[in-house]
Amino acid sequence: MRKKILFPAALLLLVFSFVLSLCVGSAQISIREAVSALQNGSLTPDSRILFYVRLPRALAAVLSGAALAVSGVLLQNVLNNALAAPNIIGVNAGAGFAVLFLLAVFPTATAFLPFAAFLGALFASLLIYAVAAKSGASRTTITLAGVALSSVFTAGSNAIKTFFPDTIYNSSSFFIGGFSGIAYKNLTPAWIAILLGLLLAVLFSGDEDAEQLYKDFAAAQSGALHETAAGVHPESDAAALRAAALKLAAEATARQAVAQRILMALSDKKKAKK
Numbered sequence: 001m002r003k004k005i006l007f008p009a010a011l012l013l014l015v016f017s018f019v020l021s022l023c024v025g026s027a028q029i030s031i032r033e034a035v036s037a038l039q040n041g042s043l044t045p046d047s048r049i050l051f052y053v054r055l056p057r058a059l060a061a062v063l064s065g066a067a068l069a070v071s072g073v074l075l076q077n078v079l080n081n082a083l084a085a086p087n088i089i090g091v092n093a094g095a096g097f098a099v100l101f102l103l104a105v106f107p108t109a110t111a112f113l114p115f116a117a118f119l120g121a122l123f124a125s126l127l128i129y130a131v132a133a134k135s136g137a138s139r140t141t142i143t144l145a146g147v148a149l150s151s152v153f154t155a156g157s158n159a160i161k162t163f164f165p166d167t168i169y170n171s172s173s174f175f176i177g178g179f180s181g182i183a184y185k186n187l188t189p190a191w192i193a194i195l196l197g198l199l200l201a202v203l204f205s206g207d208e209d210a211e212q213l214y215k216d217f218a219a220a221q222s223g224a225l226h227e228t229a230a231g232v233h234p235e236s237d238a239a240a241l242r243a244a245a246l247k248l249a250a251e252a253t254a255r256q257a258v259a260q261r262i263l264m265a266l267s268d269k270k271k272a273k274k
Contacts, residue, residue: 014062021058022050057179060187064179067194070201079139086121089146093153094124096175100157103171104164113174114189124153 023029029037029046037047075084086092098120099113106112129137132145161168 018058022054056182056184060179060182063191063194070198074201079143081143089143090124090128090150090153091121093150095121097153097157099171100160100167103167104160107170
């Protein structure tokens with residue numbers, strides 16, 4: 001119930017903030033004027049401000065916020081740690097190190113900083129997993145490996161700043177960030193990557209629900225065995241879980257393995273009763 005209320009409320013807040021960002025500024029534009037400019041496409045002074053200054057900036061803010069939020073949620077769910085975030089497990093530190101390294105070697109290659117940051121974050125993620133794999137790649141070891149490697153990358157970044165002081169000036173605007181001066185051409189490569197990542201996150205999010213259903217089912221089965229021994233027969237709960245398992249298997253073929261595990265658990269339960 002709480003999630004059903006929070007999502008529409010957050011969506012309404014996002015729409016309100018988006019519209020407010022289009023209207024409020026040094027030049028005040030009413031909501032009616034903004035809607036009229038978006039519909040008619042007229043090139044008045046206010047519409048130019050709306051189309052070429054505020055709209056790209058608002059879109060960039062929405063896309064960036066969505067990417068940051070989803071990346072944090074994915075890490076927290078995968079690692080089962082509410083404190084997990086890209087800046088905690090070393091992903092951000094790897095990106096920053098790659099940016100400073102590029103500026104130290106090629107000081108004028110500022111146009112390639114986003115690509116360097118992406119490659120640095122990817123390398124850091126792979127290195128974290130490789131280090132954690134030495135100890136079994138559990139969620140705890142991945143988190144600890146990320147924290148340790150974050151310190152290593154941070155130390156490397158500080159070393160580059162010490163030996164190449166110019167990198168501090170050249171990278172300051174990149175690290176601080178901001179949406180001023182954002183144009184549509186700046187959004188072209190970013191929105192494709194962000195929307196693709198969001199789509200993949202949505203497509204693969206069902207597997208976690210399936211695994212959680214199996215865990216809940218296994219826990220219920222374990223409790224049902226104890227209750228059966230005490231003379232209680234929770235057939236209604238088992239029937240509900242069985243129906244959920246069949247529905248889950250029909251929705252996506254990718255979840256068939258989990259459904260089979262649930263059906264096997266049902267079979268084991270029947271054998272135990274016999």
